[in-house]
Structures are given as structure tokens and as C-alpha cells.
Amino acid sequence: MMSVILARSYKDLPNHHLRSCLLYFAAFPEDYEIYVPDLIEFWIAESFIPHTPNHTLEETARSYVTELAQRSLVQVVGRSTAYGWIERIRIHDILHDWCIQEARQDGFLDTSNKTADQAGASSSSSDNLISYRFSFETLSDQILPATPNVRSLLGFELESVSLPKLRFLRVLCIEDSALNDFSTVIGGCIHLRLLRLRNCHGVTLPSSIGKLLYLQTIDLKHTQLESVPNSLWDIPTLRHVYLHSGFSPPPPARSVRLQSKELQSFVLDLYPVGADFRCHDMMIFLGQMNQLTTFSLSMYLNIPAEVVNIFDNMPHLVDISLLKFDVLDRLPAEFPQSVRRLVLYADVIKQDPMPILEKLPCLVVLELSGYKRQTMCCSSQGFPRLQELALGSFSTELWRMEEGAMPKLSHLTLWRWEKMSKLPVGLLHLPSLGHLKLSDMDQISEDDNTLNELRRKGCEVHTYVRSLSLINLPPLHFRCYLYLCMCVCPHDN
Structure with missing residues (x-):
């Protein structure tokens, strides 16, 4: 039925x-x-x-x-x-079960799960239809079985497997797996449009990757690479690039000839970064990406402060994430006006960021860490669309909020404000504030007047105390800590 x-x-x-x-x-x-x-x-x-x-x-x-x-x-x-x-x-x-059955009967997609198919090979429900898409789970020590003309191949939790040579492959997605002889196979997949290898081992990108002239997405999150070939940037159709390691900016001569004019998303999680990392070449390289809508950069060693100057040439940016700087003397005078989400961590931010950021008309989510001045001010009519705000590792003692600031702010997270002994009275002027999270701020008393008044007005207040020291944490761990803090009171985000 x-x-x-x-x-x-x-x-x-x-x-x-x-x-x-x-x-x-x-x-x-x-x-x-x-x-x-x-x-x-x-x-x-x-x-x-x-x-x-x-x-x-x-x-x-x-x-x-x-x-x-x-x-x-x-x-x-x-x-x-x-x-x-x-x-x-x-x-x-x-x-899900119905989709598997229907996909097999229609010759749309075939699946194989070692626990379900002890033979380890796909078993189609139709003898007349040949599927051109395959999905595998929990296979080990074998070549993935597939027809030579397969268009799509997906694999999850595969142990020590090899890929067949698939000339017509368009989609390759492997997660949580170990691959054998990957570089000898991938160069011949000239029709490939999506390459996703997440949390995989045994992956090497050949220099021939630049011949994949239809490639739209390359996603190597949490996959360790020794190097990313410079030929990757010769692919004219690239739209989304996600790299975890091995990246080094190409020399300026290649950067100025960057062919990836379609590039929309560029996410780099560089952990670790070698001593020979060329910051100047990085700036020239990033300066060519004027069509980006999403830019994220995380570095185990601190991000060069000069990176904040590249945004003048990125007018379409909507999502910016920078983890983390050492010392930022100043923020750029103007971020792209289209920015809706901004994440910026530093050990030290010397300039009050609010006068600049509160003028961004589209900003909805803001996460900041590292401001070290004693005072901070949010002016009336500032942050007109901001809904989520997370501020951490601040040395601020006085936070002034003029009436009319942040009219739509609903979620506020404060963590490790060691010098703040009382919550700012200005929080009571935020008409939409419904969730307040305090993490590692045990100096704020439960008898705090502002805290109790917020509760009386219906604001949900959650305190979260952790003994974890954040000193010298890698950016990824640093980010996870804040994520845990923000998840104390779950909400859709």
C-alpha cells in the first residue's frame, strides 16, 4: 500500500x-x-x-x-x-528503499551494499536495462564493479578499493575511503564534471587534471594532498573548489592567465602550511577571482593581514570566512555590500569593527573573535538585518548599544569576555532577542540585572562553561569550539 x-x-x-x-x-x-x-x-x-x-x-x-x-x-x-x-x-x-527499487527497475541507478549484497556487486532488478549510475557502500579490497560506459560513481566507506578506467564518467564521489592508483585513472576521465573525494586516503592529483575541461566542482575536504597541480586553474568551467591541503598559489605568470572565470566558491583549509608558502603570490592569485560569491580561508599558521585588502575586487561576495589572523590593525574600509555572512577570527583586532560592519545592508550572520579594546559601540540603525551574532575572546569592558541598533537580532552568543563583569544594559533595547548564550563567562552573576530582565521578557538564556583552553588551537578546532557553544540552544541555521 x-x-x-x-x-x-x-x-x-x-x-x-x-x-x-x-x-x-x-x-x-x-x-x-x-x-x-x-x-x-x-x-x-x-x-x-x-x-x-x-x-x-x-x-x-x-x-x-x-x-x-x-x-x-x-x-x-x-x-x-x-x-x-x-x-x-x-x-x-x-x-529511500522505494527510490532504490524504482531506480533499479528504471535503469536509473544501481546500488550495492556489502551488508545487503554479500557478493559485493550490484544486482539490478531488471535484466533489460543497463544502469549508467552506481553507488557502493562498505566494499573492500577490490576494483569497483561497473560497466565501462558508467556516467556516475558514488562510494561510501570503501576500504582499499581501486577504480576502473571510466572514460565517460561525469560524476565521481567517494567519501571516507581509501583509494588505490587513483592518479593513473582520473586523468582519462575527460568528461568529468564533479570530483568529490572527502576524507579519503591515497589520493594524488596528476598534472593531467588540467585536461578535464568540463570539470565544474572539485571537493577534497578533509583529504590530504601533497600538492595541487597548477594545471587545475587552467580549467575554464570550474565553479566550486574545496581544498584541504597541498595548495600552493601558482606563480604570478599563471595567475594573471587564470582561466576559471566561472569560479563561484573557493574554500581553502590549509593545515598545515609549509614554510615556503608564498603570500605575495597568494594575493595576486586571489585578486583574479572577481566572480566569487563564497570565499573561505583557514590556515594553521596565521593568515597574512594583507588578505583583507582583496575584497575591493570581489564585489559579488555573499559569504566570507577567515580563520585566523594574528594581529589586525584595521578592517577594510568597505566590505562588499552583498555580504550576508561574515566570519572573522584573529588573535588581536585593534580597531572597533562595529562602525564598519554595522553599515553592511545585507549582513545576517556575524561571528567575530579577538577584539582587544576596552570599549565598543553599535550605533542607532546599525546592523539593520543582522539576526545572529557571535562574539568571542573580547577584552571589552563597555559595550554601548544605541536604541535602534540590531532591530532583528534574535540569537546572541558571547564567549570568553573575561573583562566584562556585567551584561550591557543595551541588550534590553534589542526587540527581537530571543536567545542568549554565554560560554566561559562565569564572571557574569546569576543575579545580573540585565540577565534577569532578559529572562523576564522571555529571552532564553543558556550558560555554558568549558575548561578547554583556546590558546594556540588550530583554526579547525577553534571553529568547532564556537560551533559547540552556538549549539547549546539548538535552532535552524
Whole structure:
């Protein structure tokens, strides 16, 4: 009976593009929480998303996610505060099983799970249809079985596996796995559009990566590389780049010829960084990326202070994350006016950041760490759209908030303000404040007048005390600490 209802819901979808998007959930493990931006990159690489007048492919794809959620075909796990859209989803186990069965019968996608298929090979329900997409789980010590003409290959928790030579491959996604002889295979995948290798071992990128002229997304988060070939930046179709290690900026001669004019997302988590890292070349390289909408840079060694000067050439930035600087004497006079989310950590910020940041008209989420002056001021009409604010490791004793500042602020996190003995009275002037989190601020008494008045007004107050020292923590651990602090009172973000 349930399968009949699901089949009717599937057939009732308005077009075949949306039906393909739904069946694609069969490629993911059961109970897998799906990050929607990742899913959209899959759908676009698979050509499921049609070109729509006056809309980008990403916008159309997000409307598809919304459509599936409104039809209760996906479960919404979280929404983005900064953007307002659905950010994380999962599907019910019953629907997942139905998608696997339907995808196999239609020859859309074949799955193999060692626990379910003891033979370790995919078992199609149809003898007449040949699938061009395969998804594998928990296989080990073998070459992944697939037809020579396979277009998409996804693998999860694979132990010591080898990839076959797949000339027509468009999508390759391997997570939490160990790969053998990867570099000898990938160079021949000239049709590849998406390469995602997360938390994988045994990965080496060959210099021939530059020949993948259709590559849109390369995602190597939490995958250690010895080096990233400079030829990667010759690919004209690159839209999203996520690198965890091995990156070194190309020489200026190549930077000025940067071909990736479509690049929208550039995320670098450099841990560690060698002594020969060329900061000047990095600045020239980043200066060419004037189409970026997302830029994130994390470095085990401190980010060069000069990086804050690159934003003049990035007018389209919406999301900025910088972890972390040593000493910032000043912030840039102007950030891009389109910024909706800004994360900036430093050991020391000398200039009051509020007079600059409060003028950003679109800023919704702000996280700052390291301001070391005694006073800070938020003026009236400042931060007109800010909803989430997290401030940590401040030496501020006096925080003045004029009436009318931050009219939409709903979530405030303060952590490690060691010199603040009383909460600022200005918090009482924030009309939308509903959640206050205090972490490692045990100097604030439970009898604090502002604290009690906020509670009386209905604001949820949570205190969080940790003994963890943040001195010299790597940026990733530093970021995780703040994330834990912000999760004391769960909310969609």
C-alpha cells in the first residue's frame, strides 16, 4: 500500500527533471543527512536542472528542493539563517528503499551494499536495462564493479578499493575511503564534471587534471594532498573548489592567465602550511577571482593581514570566512555590500569593527573573535538585518548599544569576555532577542540585572562553561569550539 502511494506521488511530480532529482536519493546511504548545496552540485553535474529564463541553475535547483519538501518527500533538517533557504535534508527510510527499487527497475541507478549484497556487486532488478549510475557502500579490497560506459560513481566507506578506467564518467564521489592508483585513472576521465573525494586516503592529483575541461566542482575536504597541480586553474568551467591541503598559489605568470572565470566558491583549509608558502603570490592569485560569491580561508599558521585588502575586487561576495589572523590593525574600509555572512577570527583586532560592519545592508550572520579594546559601540540603525551574532575572546569592558541598533537580532552568543563583569544594559533595547548564550563567562552573576530582565521578557538564556583552553588551537578546532557553544540552544541555521 505504501509503495502505491509513493508511486503516485512520484508520478504526480510536474516534470521528469524533478523525478530524476527524487530518484537520485537512492545513491546516498540510509539515514544520510544531505547538505543541500552539495546535492545541488550533483544535480547540476548530472544535467537534471534545466535552464530557466532569468534564473541560475542553482536557483532552479533550490526551487526543486522546496517543491519536494512541500510535498513531504524530503524531511527538512535545517534552514540557513543567512539565506533563508533549506540547508539540510534527509529522506525517510521507507522512501529511500522505494527510490532504490524504482531506480533499479528504471535503469536509473544501481546500488550495492556489502551488508545487503554479500557478493559485493550490484544486482539490478531488471535484466533489460543497463544502469549508467552506481553507488557502493562498505566494499573492500577490490576494483569497483561497473560497466565501462558508467556516467556516475558514488562510494561510501570503501576500504582499499581501486577504480576502473571510466572514460565517460561525469560524476565521481567517494567519501571516507581509501583509494588505490587513483592518479593513473582520473586523468582519462575527460568528461568529468564533479570530483568529490572527502576524507579519503591515497589520493594524488596528476598534472593531467588540467585536461578535464568540463570539470565544474572539485571537493577534497578533509583529504590530504601533497600538492595541487597548477594545471587545475587552467580549467575554464570550474565553479566550486574545496581544498584541504597541498595548495600552493601558482606563480604570478599563471595567475594573471587564470582561466576559471566561472569560479563561484573557493574554500581553502590549509593545515598545515609549509614554510615556503608564498603570500605575495597568494594575493595576486586571489585578486583574479572577481566572480566569487563564497570565499573561505583557514590556515594553521596565521593568515597574512594583507588578505583583507582583496575584497575591493570581489564585489559579488555573499559569504566570507577567515580563520585566523594574528594581529589586525584595521578592517577594510568597505566590505562588499552583498555580504550576508561574515566570519572573522584573529588573535588581536585593534580597531572597533562595529562602525564598519554595522553599515553592511545585507549582513545576517556575524561571528567575530579577538577584539582587544576596552570599549565598543553599535550605533542607532546599525546592523539593520543582522539576526545572529557571535562574539568571542573580547577584552571589552563597555559595550554601548544605541536604541535602534540590531532591530532583528534574535540569537546572541558571547564567549570568553573575561573583562566584562556585567551584561550591557543595551541588550534590553534589542526587540527581537530571543536567545542568549554565554560560554566561559562565569564572571557574569546569576543575579545580573540585565540577565534577569532578559529572562523576564522571555529571552532564553543558556550558560555554558568549558575548561578547554583556546590558546594556540588550530583554526579547525577553534571553529568547532564556537560551533559547540552556538549549539547549546539548538535552532535552524
